[in-house]
Amino acid sequence: MRQTKQKLMIIDAIHKMDGHPSAEEIYLSLKPDNPQLSLATVYRNLNEFCERGLLRKVEIPNEPVRFDKHLNTHFHGVCERCKKIINIPARKEKSLQDCIGMVKEMEVTRYNLLIYGICNECRDQE
Amino acid sequence: MRQTKQKLMIIDAIHKMDGHPSAEEIYLSLKPDNPQLSLATVYRNLNEFCERGLLRKVEIPNEPVRFDKHLNTHFHGVCERCKKIINIPARKEKSLQDCIGMVKEMEVTRYNLLIYGICNECRDQE
DNA sequence: TTACATGCAAAGTATTTGCTTCGCT
């Protein structure tokens, strides 16, 4: 992976931004100071970072892909109102495996759990 | 909901087809005998059936939405090789709630779990 | 120097929407 100023600014942006930005949000945060930056470059680099394990993708149906700089095990909550993503710690004592049990229908490689709900901020605004 | 021959043939097709067809697969299965059928009509009706609880959507990132005629509680497995969807029964004695525990970050409304792996058929083909 | 990365525009995929016409009820 060749080092470019685009890669550096993208990684830097993600680490400065709160939460789980989308490719476009990262692009828009950088665009004012880097008018020639291309959205395609942002997408290409984010995907490469994910492949290399520097970032994690958060894929939510009907939403643009978000990127998560936290690599430890946790679940993702999605606020149905504001669409914000919330990191939800996994319990150490109980794993998803335990809950699902033996799956004889396939050889399981990974789980992807999304928890939908209303975040505390949206809740308070009612 | 007005009864039309399109609605009838779509519902009929899903119940005759195995597995979890996409809108386009349903459309293509009906098109030969119904050349004037529109894909938009298939999408509109499938969405309406889901809203009314007659079908369930299976949403998988980077895949077209599939439709499931089984309404009982179960999880969905996705074969990473052939992209087939497999119904995986939920265990009665342990719920996902138990496993995830209290979520203080949000008010949870629902969970969406996808189990990724290699299905038995693809496994046997190795 | 040379191969990989970028920028731009165009293409791609899945799905929805606007509008006219059709056909249930």
Added chain:
DNA sequence: AGCGAAGCAAATACTTTGCATGTAA
């Protein structure tokens, strides 16, 4: 008859790709 539904094409949203040019090593 009247209004919801269908058909068609165009629009949409997000993301990827082709290709010429730029630039890190």
